[in-house]
Amino acid sequence: MKNLKKIILGVSALAVASTLSINAIAEEWRGWNIHKPGYPNTVAMDKFAELLKEKTGGEITLKMFHSGVLGNQPDAIEQVRVGGLAIGNFNLGPIGPMAAEANVVSLPFIFKDMGHMHRALDGAAGDKISAGMEKIGIVALAWYDSGARSFYNSKKPIMKPSDVKGLKVRVMNNDLYSGMISALGGNPSPMAFSEVFQSLKTGVVDGAENNWPSYESTGHFEVAKYYSLSQHLIIPECVCINDKVYNNLSAKNKKAVKEAARESAELQRALWEKRAISSRDKVMKAGVKFNEIPNKQAFMDAMKPVHTKYLSANPDLVPLVNLIKNTK
Numbered sequence: 237m238k239n240l241k242k243i244i245l246g247v248s249a250l251a252v253a254s255t256l257s258i259n260a261i262a263e264e265w266r267g268w269n270i271h272k273p274g275y276p277n278t279v280a281m282d283k284f285a286e287l288l289k290e291k292t293g294g295e296i297t298l299k300m301f302h303s304g305v306l307g308n309q310p311d312a313i314e315q316v317r318v319g320g321l322a323i324g325n326f327n328l329g330p331i332g333p334m335a336a337e338a339n340v341v342s343l344p345f346i347f348k349d350m351g352h353m354h355r356a357l358d359g360a361a362g363d364k365i366s367a368g369m370e371k372i373g374i375v376a377l378a379w380y381d382s383g384a385r386s387f388y389n390s391k392k393p394i395m396k397p398s399d400v401k402g403l404k405v406r407v408m409n410n411d412l413y414s415g416m417i418s419a420l421g422g423n424p425s426p427m428a429f430s431e432v433f434q435s436l437k438t439g440v441v442d443g444a445e446n447n448w449p450s451y452e453s454t455g456h457f458e459v460a461k462y463y464s465l466s467q468h469l470i471i472p473e474c475v476c477i478n479d480k481v482y483n484n485l486s487a488k489n490k491k492a493v494k495e496a497a498r499e500s501a502e503l504q505r506a507l508w509e510k511r512a513i514s515s516r517d518k519v520m521k522a523g524v525k526f527n528e529i530p531n532k533q534a535f536m537d538a539m540k541p542v543h544t545k546y547l548s549a550n551p552d553l554v555p556l557v558n559l560i561k562n563t564k
């Protein structure tokens with residue numbers, strides 16, 4: 237009897253040991269992405285998975301779930317924070333309410349153009365933003381592009397701030413965006429990305445705001461024909477990983493994961509540039525009524541209270557905002 241017990245214990249110890257070693261040599265991660273097949277982020281995240289497998293010699297595999305099938309973005313961010321998901325391609329917009337430093341990129345017009353955003357993110361400001369995200373359990377492995385967001389709606393061209401007055405405008409979940417619409421006299425409506433098409437179609441909202449590729453890929457252009465080039469937000473995106481998953485990796489695999497993410501970002505940025513043009517061409521051909529904004533300064537002035545209010549509530553972020561503004 238005693239011997240039998242010993243044998244059983246021995247066998248189960250062996251089983252545990254072999255599971256442990258299997259875990260140590262092969263990890264399978266799950267990854268979240270909101271976009272459809274063919275979108276630059278989707279192609280780049282698939283590339284990331286491919287490179288990950290290659291560079292870790294099969295020790296890490298990543299199964300990507302696209303089209304937001306694993307849930308909406310704020311929930312997915314929470315899942316990566318707690319480790320329910322290992323990886324996500326997130327826009328910094330919905331991360332902002334959880335990580336103060338990451339929220340500064342959601343101040344309207346903080347970046348002059350894409351080049352300014354890249355220089356800031358690739359420099360000291362990017363390091364501070366990453367550090368802020370690490371405090372909430374997320375490691376940013378690389379930055380993806382997301383162009384500039386402009387207003388679109390089903391009613392009329394927006395030429396000046398007062399044209400937004402009375403319009404119901406969908407925004408991502410972040411008080412800064414709600415404040416931005418209120419500052420223009422509009423009615424902000426925070427809502428999940430997946431619900432926007434139907435809401436535009438049925439008139440639950442009059443408009444929304446996004447970059448050319450998302451305006452096109454979602455079909456929003458079919459139900460909200462006026463696109464007005466305000467370019468009020470340039471929000472970067474990240475390839476993000478749960479901090480414990482990342483920190484438990486060997487030095488060799490950490491390097492592989494970072495390299496894979498960065499190479500996927502190079503691909504994403506190249507694809508983004510092309511897609512921004514092809515999406516714009518596609519919606520124009522489909523009859524979108526496009527207009528430039530004659531006086532952008534008027535929008536900057538109208539949205540100034542968003543900065544003032546935010547920075548007086550968060551004075552410790554003033555240096556980071558200045559660091560971004562002074563990035564040449």
Ligand code: BDP
Nearest residue numbers: 270309327382408429447450
């Ligand atoms: C797209 C972003 C995506 C956001 C979406 C939105 O890539 O992450 O969820 O906008 O407006 O441009 O919700």
